[in-house]
Amino acid sequence: MEKSVTQICGILTSGGDAPGLNAAIRGVARTAMDVYGIKVIGIENGYRGLIEDDSRVLEPWEFSGILARGGTILGTSREKPFKDKNWQNDENGPGAVELIKKTYKKLNLDCLVVLGGNGTNTTGYLLSQEGLNIIGLPKTIDNDIAETDITFGFHTALTVATEAIDRLHSTASSHNRVMVIEVMGHKAGWLSLYSGVAGGGDVVLIPEIPYDIKKIAHHLEERVRSGKTFSIVVVAEGALSMEEAGLDKKAFKKARAEMSGSIGYRVAREIEEATGQEARVTVLGYLQRGGTPVAYDRVLASQFGTAAATMLAQGDYGKMVALQDNNIVGVPLELIAHRIKRVPLDHRMIATARAVGTCMGD
Numbered sequence: 001m002e003k004s005v006t007q008i009c010g011i012l013t014s015g016g017d018a019p020g021l022n023a024a025i026r027g028v029a030r031t032a033m034d035v036y037g038i039k040v041i042g043i044e045n046g047y048r049g050l051i052e053d054d055s056r057v058l059e060p061w062e063f064s065g066i067l068a069r070g071g072t073i074l075g076t077s078r079e080k081p082f083k084d085k086n087w088q089n090d091e092n093g094p095g096a097v098e099l100i101k102k103t104y105k106k107l108n109l110d111c112l113v114v115l116g117g118n119g120t121n122t123t124g125y126l127l128s129q130e131g132l133n134i135i136g137l138p139k140t141i142d143n144d145i146a147e148t149d150i151t152f153g154f155h156t157a158l159t160v161a162t163e164a165i166d167r168l169h170s171t172a173s174s175h176n177r178v179m180v181i182e183v184m185g186h187k188a189g190w191l192s193l194y195s196g197v198a199g200g201g202d203v204v205l206i207p208e209i210p211y212d213i214k215k216i217a218h219h220l221e222e223r224v225r226s227g228k229t230f231s232i233v234v235v236a237e238g239a240l241s242m243e244e245a246g247l248d249k250k251a252f253k254k255a256r257a258e259m260s261g262s263i264g265y266r267v268a269r270e271i272e273e274a275t276g277q278e279a280r281v282t283v284l285g286y287l288q289r290g291g292t293p294v295a296y297d298r299v300l301a302s303q304f305g306t307a308a309a310t311m312l313a314q315g316d317y318g319k320m321v322a323l324q325d326n327n328i329v330g331v332p333l334e335l336i337a338h339r340i341k342r343v344p345l346d347h348r349m350i351a352t353a354r355a356v357g358t359c360m361g362d
């Protein structure tokens with residue numbers, strides 16, 4: 001492909017940060033600049049930077065030494081321009097989407113590369129419907145983006161969560177306790193399921209499989225009867241009970257608002273009440289998102305980034321870069337927008353967990 005010195009692309013990172021973002025930015029920008037001669041403009045703090053017209057031309061030196069760095073050199077925000085009414089000064093004011101279109105035009109962009117999760121790629125799709133050229137990249141520790149086998153960030157979070165479970169084993173065993181560890185993942189249980197299998201969780205609770213506390217209690221009591229002195233319970237932050245699964249959205253929200261502490265604390269309380277075993281809670285939180293990306297995420301993010309740059313040089317817009325059956329492909333954004341990739345109930349990891357004796361709460 002010839003160098004197209006006339007092209008200009010914008011790049012932004014949006015939504016919760018994830019390890020590997022900088023490797024992806026580097027992959028896009030270096031390939032775009034060095035291979036295709038495309039000028040790259042970094043937009044600050046996600047879509048908010050486009051609304052506020054906050055950007056800078058990225059220089060080649062900015063990508064040195066960032067592969068191993070967590071977070072994002074561009075900053076991020078959870079700005080949702082299609083929902084956000086704050087930017088509308090009066091009834092006839094421009095609104096966030098109009099401001100984005102204005103900045104896109106002002107910067108003379110040929111394309112905007114958006115690095116983010118479901119919300120980011122959905123916004124990307126909606127902007128492409130407004131006439132902007134968009135290429136998306138799948139980033140999230142939750143691994144819940146449709147049409148891609150894996151997202152970058154997931155493997156780092158998995159490594160952190162697994163190490164945490166490993167560490168909890170020794171203290172659980174010293175004190176003969178039940179250790180509950182709450183792992184991120186509101187709607188999808190990939191992280192809890194994979195870390196639960198990798199760390200040997202005795203109980204793993206994911207949002208896709210509502211739990212029955214009686215089944216959990218039975219499993220934990222059986223462990224004690226068989227001579228096991230401690231147990232590890234991995235809980236996704238979006239885990240829910242069978243009773244809650246029967247509630248409508250409003251009633252569920254109300255029940256959760258009245259809940260004291262996060263789900264990990266509730267599960268620990270329920271276990272203590274049902275079994276009399278002593279339980280302790282660890283909420284892993286943002287440790288899962290921070291810090292150095294593991295090699296897998298750096299490699300995946302670099303491959304996604306270089307593929308995105310090639311797509312933009314070819315004018316192959318309106319797509320998200322994805323990994324499908326070990327191939328890097330471009331998937332139309334309309335297939336990704338407004339969707340979430342949850343763990344299918346017949347997924348082999350659920351079967352694996354059950355086969356090695358893990359209680360899935362049902």
Ligand code: F6P
Binds near residue numbers: 117140141
């Ligand atoms: O990026 C996804 C995620 O990690 C979820 O698992 C979690 O619920 C959410 O982000 C929380 O992020 P924040 O507090 O930054 O909105």
